[in-house]
Structure formats: C-alpha cells, structure tokens
Amino acid sequence: MEKEKGPNFLEEIIAEDVAAGKHGGRVLTRFPPEPNGYLHIGHSKSICLNFGLASKFGGVTNLRFDDTNPVTEDTEYVESIKEDIKWLGFNWANEFYASDYFEQLYEFAVELIKKDLAYVDDSSAEEIAAAKGTPTTPGKDSPFRSRSVEENLDLFSRMRNGEFKEGEKVLRAKIDMASPNMHLRDPLMYRIKHAHHHRTGDKWCIYPMYDFAHGQSDSIEKITHSICTLEFEVHKPLYEWFIDKLGIFPSKQYEFARLNMTYTVMSKRKLLQLVNEKHVDGWDDPRMPTISGLRRRGYTPESIRMFAEKIGVARRENIIDVGLLEFCIREDLNKTAMRGMVVLDPVKLVIENYPEGQTEVLKGENNPEAEDKGGYRDIPFGKELWIEREDFREVAEKKYFRLAPGLMVRLKHAYIIKCESFTKDASDRVTEIRCTYVPESKSGNDTSGINVKGTLHWVAAHAAAPVEVRLYDRLFRVEDPSSEEGDFKDYINPESLHVISSAMAEPTVALAKAGDKFQFLRKGYFCADKNSVSGKPVFNRTVTLKDTWAKEERKGA
RNA sequence: UGUCCGAUGGUGUAAUGGUAACACUGCAGAUUUUGGUUCUGCCUUUCUAGGUUCGAAUCCUAGUCGGACAACCA
Numbered sequence: 058m059e060k061e062k063g064p065n066f067l068e069e070i071i072a073e074d075v076a077a078g079k080h081g082g083r084v085l086t087r088f089p090p091e092p093n094g095y096l097h098i099g100h101s102k103s104i105c106l107n108f109g110l111a112s113k114f115g116g117v118t119n120l121r122f123d124d125t126n127p128v129t130e131d132t133e134y135v136e137s138i139k140e141d142i143k144w145l146g147f148n149w150a151n152e153f154y155a156s157d158y159f160e161q162l163y164e165f166a167v168e169l170i171k172k173d174l175a176y177v178d179d180s181s182a183e184e185i186a187a188a189k190g191t192p193t194t195p196g197k198d199s200p201f202r203s204r205s206v207e208e209n210l211d212l213f214s215r216m217r218n219g220e221f222k223e224g225e226k227v228l229r230a231k232i233d234m235a236s237p238n239m240h241l242r243d244p245l246m247y248r249i250k251h252a253h254h255h256r257t258g259d260k261w262c263i264y265p266m267y268d269f270a271h272g273q274s275d276s277i278e279k280i281t282h283s284i285c286t287l288e289f290e291v292h293k294p295l296y297e298w299f300i301d302k303l304g305i306f307p308s309k310q311y312e313f314a315r316l317n318m319t320y321t322v323m324s325k326r327k328l329l330q331l332v333n334e335k336h337v338d339g340w341d342d343p344r345m346p347t348i349s350g351l352r353r354r355g356y357t358p359e360s361i362r363m364f365a366e367k368i369g370v371a372r373r374e375n376i377i378d379v380g381l382l383e384f385c386i387r388e389d390l391n392k393t394a395m396r397g398m399v400v401l402d403p404v405k406l407v408i409e410n411y412p413e414g415q416t417e418v419l420k421g422e423n424n425p426e427a428e429d430k431g432g433y434r435d436i437p438f439g440k441e442l443w444i445e446r447e448d449f450r451e452v453a454e455k456k457y458f459r460l461a462p463g464l465m466v467r468l469k470h471a472y473i474i475k476c477e478s479f480t481k482d483a484s485d486r487v488t489e490i491r492c493t494y495v496p497e498s499k500s501g502n503d504t505s506g507i508n509v510k511g512t513l514h515w516v517a518a519h520a521a522a523p524v525e526v527r528l529y530d531r532l533f534r535v536e537d538p539s540s541e542e543g544d545f546k547d548y549i550n551p552e553s554l555h556v557i558s559s560a561m562a563e564p565t566v567a568l569a570k571a572g573d574k575f576q577f578l579r580k581g582y583f584c585a586d587k588n589s590v591s592g593k594p595v596f597n598r599t600v601t602l603k604d605t606w607a608k609e610e611r612k613g614a
Numbered sequence: 615u616g617u618c619c620g621a622u623g624g625u626g627u628a629a630u631g632g633u634a635a636c637a638c639u640g641c642a643g644a645u646u647u648u649g650g651u652u653c654u655g656c657c658u659u660u661c662u663a664g665g666u667u668c669g670a671a672u673c674c675u676a677g678u679c680g681g682a683c684a685a686c687c688a
Contacts (some may be wrong), residue, residue: 063629374621
C-alpha cells in the first residue's frame with residue numbers, strides 16, 4: 058500500500074486561504090502560455106499543477122495566452138497548445154488572451170500617468186540599459202523622468218496613434234532607480250512595435266510588456282492563485298505594485314521550481330533551435346520532450362499525469378531522472394497495451410520434423426495483465442520461422458538460456474524446440490538455424506513434461522509482414538547538456554534514432570493504425586506512427602522493456 | 615561586492631518541535647510460456663558550526679555551497 062504524500066506547499070497555502078474564507082473560498086487558477094512555441098513536459102508539470110490544484114479545491118482554471126509580443130507569436134502555436142492541453146485531459150473554464158485586455162491595459166496606463174506614476178521616456182534602449190545600473194550598483198534617473206502629466210498623456214496617446222518609430226519612445230513606471238530589485242528601476246510598461254498581431258491585427262502599434270500585462274490580466278479575471286516558476290519571483294514586488302497602485306483585484310503570485318529532466322533540454326529557445334536547424338524532424342519528433350513529441354513517441358496522457366504526480370512540487374532546483382518518466386509509461390502500457398510479436402533482426406529458423414507445407418493457427422492472449430486476457434488473437438505457425446538474431450548463440454555461456462546447439466526453448470504461444478544445427482555464410486554470419494519441435498508441447502495442452510527456461514518470440518515466415526521500426530534513444534549523450542562546456546548541441550546523441558526498414562511482424566500487428574500501441578513481446582512498447590501507410594506501418598519505440606539480461610551481459614563485458 | 619530564494623539517500627518528494635519515511639534507481643532472491651509483470655528483502659539521507667529547547671530535519675545566528683536578477687522576451 059502506497060503511503061499518501063503530505064500536501065505540497067501550494068496545497069497548504071490554498072487550503073489556508075480557503076479555510077480563512079479568502080475570496081469567499083473561491084479558487085481560480087490560470088495556465089498562461091505564450092504562443093511562441095510548443096508545450097513541453099515542463100509545461101505539463103505546470104498544467105497538472107494549475108488544473109489539479111483548482112479542481113482539488115472545487116475551483117476551475119482559465120487558459121490565457123500571454124500574447125503581448127506579436128513578432129514571435131503565431132496562431133499555429135495557439136492551436137497546438139490547445140490540442141496538447143486537451144489531450145492531457147484538462148478542460149479550461151475560459152479561453153482568454155492578454156490581447157483581449159489591450160484597451161483596458163491602455164486605460165490602466167493612462168491612470169498611472171495621471172497619478173504621476175508613469176512617464177514617457179525618449180531614451181534609446183542602450184541609454185536605458187546603461188542608466189539601469191547593475192544588480193550591485195544603483196541606476197540613474199532618466200532625463201525625461203520629470204515630464205508633466207499633461208505632456209506624458211499627450212505623448213502616450215501619440216505613441217498609440219503611431220506617430221513615432223519603433224524604439225523612439227517607451228512608457229515606464231516611475232518607481233525607484235536605486236531599488237536593489239532591478240525590476241523596480243522604472244520598468245518598461247509599453248514599447249512601440251509596428252507589427253501585425255495574430256489576433257488584433259494592425260489595431261495596435263504599442264504593446265504592453267509582460268510585467269504590465271500579466272498581473273493585471275490575472276486581476277481582471279479575478280485569479281486567486283497565480284502560479285508560476287521561480288524565475289518570476291523577482292517580478293513579484295512589481296506584480297503587486299501595479300495591482301496596488303491601480304487598486305484592482307489582488308491576485309497573488311506563488312512560485313515553484315520548474316522541471317528539469319536528464320538527457321534533454323527544456324527551454325523553448327533551445328527546442329526551437331533543434332527544430333530550425335533540423336537536428337530533429339519538427340516539434341513533434343518522438344525524441345523531443347514536447348507534449349506532441351511524447352504523444353507521437355507513444356506516451357499516454359495518463360502516464361504524463363502520473364509523472365507529474367510523482368515528481369511532486371517544491372521550491373528547490375531539481376533534475377528528474379528521465380528513468381522516472383519511462384517507469385510511468387511502462388506502468389501504464391503494461392496494463393493497457395496489446396501484445397504482439399515482431400522480430401526486429403530476423404534470422405531464419407527451420408523446424409526439420411514439421412511437415413513440409415503444413416501450417417496451423419495458434420491462439421495468443423492479447424494482454425496477460427487484463428482480466429479477460431484482453432481476448433485472443435490468431436497467430437499463424439509453420440515450418441519456417443523468423444526469430445531474433447540475438448536469441449541464438451553458437452555457444453551458450455553460463456547464465457544464457459536462449460537458443461544454442463543442443464538447447465531447448467519454448468516458442469511463445471507455440472511449441473518447445475531443440476536446436477540441432479546451424480549454417481553460416483562466408484562472412485561468418487549465421488544464415489539458418491535448424492531445430493526439431495516437440496509436437497506434444499503445444500501451448501495450452503502441453504503433455505510433454507519438458508520444462509525449459511527460455512521463451513522466444515517469433516513470426517511464421519509464410520505470414521510475416523515487413524514493417525518499419527524506429528528505435529529511439531535519448532537525444533543527448535550527457536545528463537545535463539545545458540550545463541556542459543560549449544554549445545548544448547555538441548552533446549546531441551548521434552545514435553538517437555536507428556531505423557529498421559524491414560522487421561517481421563505477425564499479421565495482427567501489421568494491421569495497426571496510427572496511434573495504436575503495442576508491447577512487442579520481449580522488445581518494448583511501440584506506437585504506430587502518423588507516417589504509417591496502409592499495409593506498411595511504421596512503429597516508434599516508446600520505451601524498451603526492463604532488460605535484466607542485457608544488464609547482466611553488460612556486467613560480464 | 616548587492617538583493618532575493620534554496621539546501622533531507624544516487625534522483626525526487628514527505629515528515630509542520632516528539633521514532634527520518636515514500637517512490638524511482640541500484641543490489642539479492644522467489645514466481646513466471648515475455649530475462650516483462652508480480653512478490654520479498656537489502657543498500658543509501660537531514661550542508662557545516664554555534665545557539666534556543668526536556669527534545670531540532672524543523673526555530674535563531676553565522677558560514678559554506680547552489681540558483682535567480684542588469685531583454686523595448688515571457
């Protein structure tokens with residue numbers, strides 16, 4: 058029995074607020090992606106948190122696109138983000154956009170100008186940066202800081218009217234250029250961008266900065282708990298300053314540590330690079346840590362939610378072993394995936410005492426974990442079979458219990474066979490294995506009394522369907538590519554993809570449609586790819602099975 | 615040489631002043647017509663030094679180490 062985890066710190070905060078009757082006990086969270094890239098496994102932590110927390114306390118969650126930078130944002134991303142959230146199994150209460158609030162935000166800015174809490178600055182980006190100081194030295198006031206309210210009002214409205222060029226003017230909050238918190242040194246509120254916005258088109262040429270949009274958007278929606286990652290912690294005083302000066306609904310921000318995972322990268326910037334520079338085959342390449350990549354790889358929403366649950370949430374930096382994600386998908390797929398036999402690296406096996414030309418149809422359970430075994434499927438059997446090349450050894454060492462001359466194994470769902478001989482070609486490669494079978498050892502009514510240690514998967518040659526199989530490995534060779542010397546791309550694993558163009562599959566497997574998931578017996582979990590064509594499916598390896606034999610061999614090596 | 619945040623097994627996460635635990639990993643074994651699954655057992659933990667207290671992972675102080683902050687990005 059698994060002991061239940063204690064509440065995490067966010068649950069504690071919310072539970073206290075609810076108990077104290079804050080906001081009438083109402084809980085409303087939001088998930089605020091910027092539509093400038095695809096969602097990744099790190100976002101799924103945030104999604105599970107935001108939606109999970111709200112529902113745990115009887116609340117709901119808004120989806121809000123933080124679309125305040127028209128030059129990097131696009132509807133393509135909006136669509137993929139919505140698809141991914143739905144796929145993960147979450148439903149948002151409202152679909153909002155920060156751009157919905159542009160008019161309101163503009164009025165908020167005017168209000169701050171009138172209170173002499175904001176001013177238009179004509180300084181260049183370089184001048185502003187220079188006057189900002191550094192974390193250890195205070196900044197200097199801008200020469201434009203003391204403009205009159207009237208002048209600021211006039212200038213700001215002319216900024217909106219498009220009378221100035223990009224970079225010519227900005228609107229800044231008037232706070233404190235000497236603050237130890239850089240974000241309080243008269244932060245920018247608005248900048249001029251003569252750019253087309255994916256939703257507002259050409260209506261605006263000034264756009265609010267994150268700090269002037271996010272908190273107010275939360276406030277407008279009356280978000281009670283605004284949950285974000287740790288790097289926004291230094292923005293919190295500013296988040297509260299705007300809300301306080303505007304006197305609007307007091308949403309509160311809480312931070313947690315973002316997810317990091319071994320053998321991958323988790324920043325949109327880096328992922329975009331991998332896509333643009335063609336190191337991978339798009340955002341949904343099965344090696345990508347994106348939601349769409351994981352989906353194509355064969356991960357299930359259940360497995361990702363289980364992962365989010367298991368990693369927990371705290372405020373300390375962390376790097377999760379990707380092995381935990383793999384554990385979660387195995388856990389799920391073991392219970393749900395249809396079993397099938399596919400030989401990835403085929404070698405011919407001939408049963409000498411099986412009648413020439415004879416075939417038969419055997420029954421195989423579809424899922425030994427299911428109550429009803431998932432039903433049964435037909436598996437053709439015959440005199441000539443394909444078996445896995447690695448399941449044969451010319452000489453067997455101590456702990457090896459697969460096929461080798463003189464040894465017996467069971468063919469899964471079929472008969473026990475004994476290896477009699479084998480032939481090799483000029484290059485010393487095994488070309489054919491010859492065996493005899495025990496007719497009375499048939500699965501289901503074995504009267505042979507023989508016990509064998511090993512069981513092999515196989516496919517009857519006369520009914521085998523060639524299929525393409527893509528074996529994926531980790532995208533990077535090192536645990537934390539971002540912290541290594543030099544460029545992270547130097548650490549890409551050159552063997553992250555191995556394509557097998559003609560593996561041999563049993564007929565049922567060859568019928569797979571895109572998205573169908575299987576456990577290929579003894580080989581791992583696989584998912585039919587979207588590139589599958591009728592009659593010639595393509596399978597992506599989601600994850601291998603745990604392989605204690607391979608581990609044993611590695612130790613011996 | 616600033617401000618803020620953090621530090622519990624190999625990796626994560628609990629323990630909320632009262633016996634340091636759970637998961638993953640690893641190791642050993644049992645079962646097995648998947649060297650899978652399942653089951654059993656084991657290894658390994660409170661950054662350091664002071665202080666408060668009957669009692670400290672927890673509170674205080676100092677130090678050490680790690681992270682964040684100087685985009686007209688979010």
